[in-house]
Amino acid sequence: MAAPVTTHSRTIIKAAGLDVELRRGGRGAPLLVVHGEFGLPGWLDAYARLAEHFDVIAPSLPGYGDTTRPDWIMGVHDLAAWVTWFAREIGISSPVHLLGCSMGGWVGAELATVAPEFIDKLVLVGPMGLKPEKGEIFDYFLESGLTGVRRAFHTPEGSAEFMKYWGRDLSPEELDTVEQHREMTCRIAWKPYMHSLTLRHLLPGVRTPTLIVQGREDAITPLDCGRLFQSAIPGARLTLIEACGHAPDMEKPAEFSAMVAAFLNE
Secondary structure, X not given: OOOOOOOOEEEEEEEOOEEXXXXXXXXXXXXEEEOOOOXXXXXXXXHHHHOOOEEEEEEOOOOOOOOOOOOOOOOXXXXXXXXXXXXXXXXXXXXXXXXXXXXXXXXXXXXXXXXXXXXXXXXXEOOOEOOOOOOOOOOOOXXXXXXXXXXXXXXXXXXXXXXXXXXXXXXXXXXXXXXXXHHXXXXXXXXXXXXXXOHHHHHHHOOOOEEEEEEOOOOOOOHHHHHHXXXXXXXXXXXXXXXXXXXXXXXXXHHHHHHHHHHHOO
16 A cells, blocks of 8 residues: 555535534545444544545544534434535545444435445455344443543554543543543433344345444454344445554554555546
């Protein structure tokens, strides 16, 4: 892969009824990033690498980062509807490649079931949305926010991005942001906890080419979740990244971005 694109923009724009924090960089076909329950801490190394091949578009979802928290967004289906509205308003032509991480993978899967014309290729990273048959999804609300973040990494101190964003004494404002994200996630995905009662029945209708990526040592989403997505979506592939936890985009950015780029360029 070519040198990462470290130059990007971070702006606050008005779109889809909200003030939206938007990071964007690169060139090529649009790649829309839907982040997970930790929010989007910055322009990640994986996005910089992918931006050598794609126009990487990474908004902070409603209630995360510096994006407005509207009262009406109460579930993942609402988020999915908002994502399509956002894409239309900023002029992204569809179909787009979509990369969804953790809870964002759940959003992407919902979109693939109801708006197949919106997505060209779909990448689900440690996706939530299906109740595992083996194991349990980690309960973020029984532990502190930072405990959940640490648990998302197989070796936190070995991850440059964990150390950059969370591996230090955080300011009161940064700690408030961690709790803000946890509170918004609670509103969206508390009951039933981090899964849908209907999604698994709708996934067999998906025809979008789909890659599922999961860290072998994922301690947030059981590996069974990835296997359930693979078996439910026709033709989906599942790839495990060794010595990696729930956030391969941050823990193994070079390997992750090369794998994603290869799939999207097929």
